[in-house]
Amino acid sequence: MKLFKINPTAKSLEQGSVLSIGNFDGVHLGHQALLKFLLQKSMQLGLASVVVIFEPHPKELFLGHQSPKRIYNLREKIIQLKRLGVDYVFCIDFTPSFAKTHPEQFIQNTLVQRLYARFILVGHDFHFGKDRLGNQHLLQKMGQAHGFELGIFDMYELLGQRISSTGVRDLLVKQDVKNISFCLGRHYSIIGRVIYGQKLARLWGIPTANIAVNPLKLTLSGVFCVNIKICGQEQDYQGVANIGYRPTVDGKKLFLEVHLFNFSGSLYGQFIEVSFLNKLRNEQKFANIEELRKQIEEDIVCAKHYFSQTN
Structure with missing residues (x-):
């Protein structure tokens, strides 16, 4: 596991953090909307913002060569997150051993004790931990016990189109430069x-x-x-x-x-x-x-x- 401080003026994590968890492949407009909400919460609470990502992508571990190809490598992803104003990126080594971590253990050891979470923002269909048993209901329950608030971010659509990493990958296969730029909000x-x-x-x-x-x-x-x-x-x-x-x-x-x-x-x-x-x-x-x-x-x-x- 490695913590990247990508904003040199970021506050210390020991003061508490607001964080989101995911793969953020492509850092597309849906991700950007979620992160905009996260950064607003960061300013409101006066706490550092953290994005928790996994390396390699979990599907690369479980599916091997059958897994979807990446839009961005780790360096590109961190650069785009930095440009959006995120303070820290916490990169977790997604090993076979880590994949067996129980969701309660992940919340307590990583999100609470390591990252000092005070607010956690996840997508509406977010699952995590061994056998994907962790979900928003467990986060809500453990938030009450450990003193963090939970936010749920709904699916993001623009002009009636769902913006997703899968959609961007499909556009890359089609070589659709114009619509790739539309979904990413940049070239x-x-x-x-x-x-x-x-x-x-x-x-x-x-x-x-x-x-x-x-x-x-x-x-x-x-x-x-x-x-x-x-x-x-x-x-x-x-x-x-x-x-x-x-x-x-x-x-x-x-x-x-x-x-x-x-x-x-x-x-x-x-x-x-x-x-x-x-x-x-x-x-x-x-x-x-x-x-x-x-x-x-x-x-x-x-x-x-x-x-x-x-x-």
Whole structure:
């Protein structure tokens, strides 16, 4: 278990906390609405806010390769929670041993004694603990004994559409960039460390920043107009990106390759955030490297035209 203090000015947990528990995969508009309520309660009570998450996702433990792929990895999730104003993230190692924890034990040892809960906010269908025996009724009962209040957050809908992590995953499979942005309340993005690639594009005068993408992550595929932010810097860059397996060069691993417009310098070892704005085409295999080079140049022209029309 690890406690991340993501707000340097956060109050000490020993003074008490307001907290919510869940997976928060995608940190979509439904999560944001819940967290907005939690943060309002935090200000009202003058207590620190805590989000309790599990790593790995419980379904990854129980279902293995049959489990749904993730929208965000742990780093991306914590960054989005920080941007929303959460004070702490408490990450629980979801091991086979922890999965056998009785819900009463989890409430007393973790929520009360470790996190000093004074207010707990959960979804309307929240279950937890061994065999999913823990629920809102147990929380209500133990809250009376341990001095914390319980809040229940109803299912979130926007324009008649339920917003859920499952829905976002379905949209990622469909490559529906517009509606992914609608459900997230922002553009879908990938955050990762730039690593060394084959440097083919650099030989053509089109240098790219390369990020290896975890195969457990569900993501987009193809060529996109993107915005790029170098973590720790204020300036954004426009660019074009390919995410896929690079079939023309016999790629075997999933990579994100990004060409930044109007940028010079080295990004190796740095973290960047790539936000996907508009899809240009699907990834494809070309007959030879020269055809690939010509298509990349066409992609750059198309991307610059897109930005000229949207700016």
